[in-house]
Amino acid sequence: xxxxxxxxxxxxxxxxxxxxxxxxxxxxxxxxxxxxxxxxxxxxxxxxxxxxxxxxxxxxxxxxxxxxxxxxxxxxxxxxxxxxxxxxxxxxxxxxxxxxxxxxxxxxxxxxxxxxxxxxxxxxxxxxxxxxxxxxxxxxxxxxxxxxxxxxxxxxxxxxxxxxxxxxxxxxxxxxxxxxxxxxxxxxxxxxxxxxxxxxxxxxxxxxxxxxxxxxxxxxxxxxxxxxxxxxxxxxxxxxxxxxxxxxxxxxxxxxxxxxxxxxxxxxxxxxxxxxxxxxxxxxxxxxxxxxxxxxxxxxxxxxxxxxxxxxxxxxxxxxxxxxxxxxxxxxxxxxxxxxxxxxxxxxxxxxxxxxxxxxxxxxxxxxxxxxxxxxxxxxxxxxxxxxxxxxxxxxxxxxxxxxxxxxxxxxxxxxxxxxxxxxxxxxxxxxxxxxxxxxxxxxxxxxxxxxxxxxxxxxxxxxxxxxxxxxxxxxxxxxxxxxxxxxxxxxxxxxxxxxxxxxxxxxxxxxxxxxxxxxxxxxxxxxxxxxxxxxxxxxxxxxxxxxxxxxxxxxxxxxxxxxxxxxxxxxxxxxxxxxxxxxxxxxxxxxxxxxxxxxxxxxxxxxxxxxxxxxxxxxxxxxxxxxxxxxxxxxxxxxxxxxxxxxxxxxxxxxxxxxxxxxxxxxxxxxxxxxxxxxxxxxxxxxxxxx
Ligand code: NAI
Numbered sequence: 025x026x027x028x029x030x031x032x033x034x035x036x037x038x039x040x041x042x043x044x045x046x047x048x049x050x051x052x053x054x055x056x057x058x059x060x061x062x063x064x065x066x067x068x069x070x071x072x073x074x075x076x077x078x079x080x081x082x083x084x085x086x087x088x089x090x091x092x093x094x095x096x097x098x099x100x101x102x103x104x105x106x107x108x109x110x111x112x113x114x115x116x117x118x119x120x121x122x123x124x125x126x127x128x129x130x131x132x133x134x135x136x137x138x139x140x141x142x143x144x145x146x147x148x149x150x151x152x153x154x155x156x157x158x159x160x161x162x163x164x165x166x167x168x169x170x171x172x173x174x175x176x177x178x179x180x181x182x183x184x185x186x187x188x189x190x191x192x193x194x195x196x197x198x199x200x201x202x203x204x205x206x207x208x209x210x211x212x213x214x215x216x217x218x219x220x221x222x223x224x225x226x227x228x229x230x231x232x233x234x235x236x237x238x239x240x241x242x243x244x245x246x247x248x249x250x251x252x253x254x255x256x257x258x259x260x261x262x263x264x265x266x267x268x269x270x271x272x273x274x275x276x277x278x279x280x281x282x283x284x285x286x287x288x289x290x291x292x293x294x295x296x297x298x299x300x301x302x303x304x305x306x307x308x309x310x311x312x313x314x315x316x317x318x319x320x321x322x323x324x325x326x327x328x329x330x331x332x333x334x335x336x337x338x339x340x341x342x343x344x345x346x347x348x349x350x351x352x353x354x355x356x357x358x359x360x361x362x363x364x365x366x367x368x369x370x371x372x373x374x375x376x377x378x379x380x381x382x383x384x385x386x387x388x389x390x391x392x393x394x395x396x397x398x399x400x401x402x403x404x405x406x407x408x409x410x411x412x413x414x415x416x417x418x419x420x421x422x423x424x425x426x427x428x429x430x431x432x433x434x435x436x437x438x439x440x441x442x443x444x445x446x447x448x449x450x451x452x453x454x455x456x457x458x459x460x461x462x463x464x465x466x467x468x469x470x471x472x473x474x475x476x477x478x479x480x481x482x483x484x485x486x487x488x489x490x491x492x493x494x495x496x497x498x499x500x501x502x503x504x505x506x507x508x509x510x511x512x513x514x515x516x517x518x519x520x521x522x523x524x525x526x527x528x529x530x531x532x533x534x535x536x537x538x539x540x541x542x543x544x545x546x547x548x549x550x551x552x553x554x555x556x557x558x559x560x561x562x563x564x565x566x567x568x569x570x571x572x573x574x575x576x577x578x579x580x581x582x583x584x585x586x587x588x589x590x591x592x593x594x595x596x597x598x599x600x601x602x603x604x605x606x607x608x609x610x611x612x613x614x615x616x617x618x619x620x621x622x623x624x625x626x627x628x629x630x631x632x633x634x635x636x637x638x639x640x641x642x643x644x645x646x647x648x649x650x651x652x653x654x655x656x657x658x659x660x661x662x663x664x665x666x667x668x669x670x671x672x673x674x675x676x677x678x679x680x681x682x683x684x685x686x687x688x689x690x691x692x693x694x695x696x697x698x699x700x701x702x703x704x705x706x707x708x709x710x711x712x713x714x715x716x
């Protein structure tokens with residue numbers, strides 16, 4: 025392929041030539057970039073350049089491979105061909121890194137003779153997070169430069185490291201202050217004629233590596249990724265760096281790459297990776313819909329959620345004031361935020377100086393009207409009660425300046441009804457955070473019937489600004505996530521009656537990859553909350569109701585579905601078993617052994633069916649919106665791809681048949697397959713094909 029000057033700019037500065045990667049925004053190494061680099065290197069060589077500097081234009085050096093090229097026929101030249109040209113260059117090739125060098129981007133830099141970086145740069149190999157191993161020599165070159173154990177830490181975690189650490193470890197050779205390109209050219213010039221041993225030829229850091237010591241480090245690293253294939257693959261690839269010659273190691277890496285990249289876990293991870301970008305593209309939003317400027321946030325209510333929301337704002341540099349009803353409640357709320365930050369300081373993850381900054385951004389007041397008058401955006405997080413919310417919104421409407429958006433953090437109530445208490449329903453929107461709100465990334469923004477494009481743009485942009493992943497959903501009871509998990513409840517009850525104990529159910533879901541099973545989550549959230557919802561809705565759950573009736577509200581009372589010791593270790597409780605057996609006997613349910621597969625299906629299928637209903641209603645725009653919600657707000661492992669992705673892996677015909685079967689045998693009308701599932705099953709379609 026001919027060199028395309030628009031992708032790689034070639035600039036001759038005497039004996040140093042500069043090749044600038046220009047594939048905005050993140051310089052992925054698409055075919056044109058690879059071809060441009062190869063042509064540029066050949067041209068530099070022909071011109072007799074003694075040094076070549078590779079540098080990125082725009083925000084960064086390079087974010088790595090172009091993932092949209094995955095799974096398509098490979099187009100030459102490959103990265104390996106580019107690396108061969110670098111390693112065979114009769115002079116030195118130096119990478120100059122600013123922003124990030126990630127994945128294939130870092131692998132490109134590792135193939136060079138030397139690397140320099142801006143002080144703010146970071147480097148990393150995040151491939152593990154997409155479900156595969158670095159596939160262009162990263163697992164072989166990095167260990168040769170910094171040793172297998174340090175390399176494994178970087179490659180197995182996938183987390184980037186800052187320039188200073190990269191320098192200390194020996195990933196880069198120098199940090200350049202000031203103009204990076206000028207500095208890198210000067211650095212290259214000064215080093216012309218010096219010998220640099222290419223990573224592939226180095227043995228100093230791998231010689232004498234004790235395999236047992238390596239395996240011990242790996243065992244520690246793999247603890248956090250149970251069930252996942254790619255971290256294991258990364259560890260195995262790095263192991264090859266000191267047990268095999270370089271070229272054999274590369275072959276091993278390629279083998280692992282190929283088998284992982286075509287596997288289901290990698291597909292799931294990439295589905296979520298692209299999905300997290302897709303959800304920000306809101307169908308029907310006019311192109312000119314602009315976010316309103318927000319300088320000061322006011323949060324009404326400094327309880328569990330209000331405090332967490334306020335912390336998220338302060339953590340991201342936004343001045344925020346909490347309004348409470350009494351000085352006592354206010355001080356309690358602020359103290360909880362401070363204590364939370366202090367814990368982070370004590371673990372070393374937050375500096376004292378940053379803590380002081382955050383603390384200064386967070387203020388409190390009991391003057392409702394006076395504070396709200398200064399707000400650019402209000403987020404309400406008072407008690408979950410419609411009368412209370414309407415009263416608060418009527419007051420907000422009077423106190424807030426005209427044009428200021430009013431958001432509610434309600435988790436179940438109708439945004440339209442809340443909006444009806446104001447004279448500005450077009451400026452009312454739901455912003456549903458998840459607990460703990462300063463930690464959880466998901467933000468379900470709820471579009472009311474009258475919400476304007478501007479208020480939706482504001483909720484989206486502001487959510488991003490305070491570190492959240494906003495997913496826009498429609499207005500309905502429970503919105504998307506809670507509505508879907510709610511539909512699982514009746515099956516949990518039935519499973520308990522028919523033969524399971526709480527640990528049987530949680531074990532299956534935790535085995536699937538959830539951080540916690542549904543009953544353990546119930547104990548954490550408080551079983552009284554679900555009981556209150558059932559009471560309000562006039563529904564019953566004989567087993568759960570019997571548990572709550574004994575004052576077993578979960579962790580906060582030391583007992584719930586499990587019993588807990590002082591360290592909150594959960595243990596099965598014979599009393600719970602007795603209650604379950606009692607209720608089953610009273611209801612004349614014959615207990616039997618239930619296989620894990622049945623447990624899994626009966627917990628997944630109600631969610632999938634409800635998810636399809638949510639799609640039919642347009643409450644979620646796309647199946648991917650639902651999957652992103654579960655991964656970011658409900659502890660669903662990204663490498664499983666979410667509930668709708670799960671349904672596709674089962675095949676929708678199979679899903680349809682199983683739903684119909686369980687609807688019949690369990691008498692749960694919610695399990696009757698929806699029209700959408702019937703249609704997709706009949707066409708041989710999938711949720712993924714729907715999005716296309
Ligand atoms: P909470 O009971 O911890 O906090 C509510 C706070 O609001 C209290 O401190 C109360 O003093 C204050 N408050 C009540 N009326 C007020 C008024 N007129 N002006 C100022 N402050 C007032 O409740 P929590 O858990 O924080 O929930 C708040 C909202 O967030 C509810 O709508 C809830 O459904 C929603 N939510 C809760 C989640 C959770 O996991 N707890 C998750 C997502 C949403």
